[in-house]
Structures are given as structure tokens and as C-alpha cells.
Amino acid sequence: MYKRIINLFLILLVFIYLIFEELIWEKFAKPIINLISSLHIFTKYIPKIQALNSYFILIFFLTIFVIVELIGVYAGVLFVSGHIFSAIFIYILKIPVAAFIFWFFNIVKPKLLEFKWFEFIYNHLLSIIYRINHYSIYIMIKDKSFNITKSLKENFFSAKRGLKYKIVHIYKLLKLKIKK
Structure with missing residues (x-):
């Protein structure tokens, strides 16, 4: 009985992960990141962004990241409370900002990984994703x-x-x- 409940819980988590990975990331966020990357107006800012102070980059990244995640949590609360269309609308509004922060992360990743605690969390998260993908x-x-x-x-x-x-x-x- 205990094993069956754990399996059902794992199936639910994997299903949610798949929805976010396949639907939201692949269909919405990744094309936005590719669009941002392909726009030449942003390419001239990449060296300027990379030249910024590591602490400024960290604070900016974490601030935007936390805001994006809080928006996602708020959308989840709305969804659970029965405001499905509002939740979907707010979550859709979050996607371009999340795509921007992923683009920003790809540019400044070496500077962020200079912080040992950030590197540890990042590597641990990649390890978890790898394990999930191989379950x-x-x-x-x-x-x-x-x-x-x-x-x-x-x-x-x-x-x-x-x-x-x-x-x-x-x-x-x-x-x-x-x-x-």
C-alpha cells in the first residue's frame, strides 16, 4: 500500500514536470529565448552585461528569479482556489520574464558559478534533473x-x-x- 502511494505520487510529480518541460519550456519559453538571442539589439549588450560586477549580477538575477517564482506560486494559488483563467493568464504573463532570466543566466553563468554556494546548488539541481530524466x-x-x-x-x-x-x-x- 505504501509503495503504491509513493508510485502514484511520483507519477503525479513526473507528469507535472513533463508538462512544464515539454509544454511550457519547449513550446513557449525556448522560442522566446531564441528570439531574444537572435535579436541584434541585445547582442551589443552582452559584453556590457558580462563586464558587470559579480555581486550586482547575482543580486539582479536572484531578484528577477524570485519575482518570477513568486508569480508562479501566485498563479498556482489562484488555480487551486478555482480561478483557473486568472491563473493561466498570470502564468502566461510570467513566461517572457522567465525566458529573459534564462537568457540572462546563460550569459552570466560563469560569473554566477564563481560563488561556491551557487555552484553547489546549480550542480545539485542538475543532478536532480538528470535523475528524474532517468527514472x-x-x-x-x-x-x-x-x-x-x-x-x-x-x-x-x-x-x-x-x-x-x-x-x-x-x-x-x-x-x-x-x-x-
Whole structure:
């Protein structure tokens, strides 16, 4: 019984992680970071940013990072309290700022890693992410979600039938895929 509860909890955590990694990071934040990186107006500021004092960089990074995380927590509180559309709206507003802070981090990472405590936390976090990505539950859920997404794309967007047929077919397909 205890092991089953832990497995259900791990599945829930992995599912949430997958949603954030695949949906929010890959579909929204990463393209924004790529856009920021490709804009030539920002490239001229990179040497100036890298020349800033390490403590200033640390304070600026941590301030923006904490604000972004607090916005995410606030969106979560709104979601749990039943204000789903407000939560989604606030979370969407957070994505460009989070993308900016990731871009900023990539530029100033060597200076931030000069702080031993920051380096320790950063390496520990990378270790946790690596372990999560190699858990059998993570791999199983990722494979299932990939197969479901692939099946939905193939069946929903390629069929030339009516909407009612497509919805019923997707329901049956999801039901079948989840039972596997």
C-alpha cells in the first residue's frame, strides 16, 4: 500500500514536470529565448552585461528569479482556489520574464558559478534533473504521452470526417492508450 502511494505520487510529480518541460519550456519559453538571442539589439549588450560586477549580477538575477517564482506560486494559488483563467493568464504573463532570466543566466553563468554556494546548488539541481530524466516512471510517462500525442495528431488532423466522429474517436483512442 505504501509503495503504491509513493508510485502514484511520483507519477503525479513526473507528469507535472513533463508538462512544464515539454509544454511550457519547449513550446513557449525556448522560442522566446531564441528570439531574444537572435535579436541584434541585445547582442551589443552582452559584453556590457558580462563586464558587470559579480555581486550586482547575482543580486539582479536572484531578484528577477524570485519575482518570477513568486508569480508562479501566485498563479498556482489562484488555480487551486478555482480561478483557473486568472491563473493561466498570470502564468502566461510570467513566461517572457522567465525566458529573459534564462537568457540572462546563460550569459552570466560563469560569473554566477564563481560563488561556491551557487555552484553547489546549480550542480545539485542538475543532478536532480538528470535523475528524474532517468527514472523508469519518467521514461514510461514520456513514452506514453509521446504515443498519445502522435496518435492524436495522426487521427485528428489527418481524418476528413466530421467533428463528432473525431471527438468520439479521440476519446476512444485516449481510453485505449491510458489502459495500456
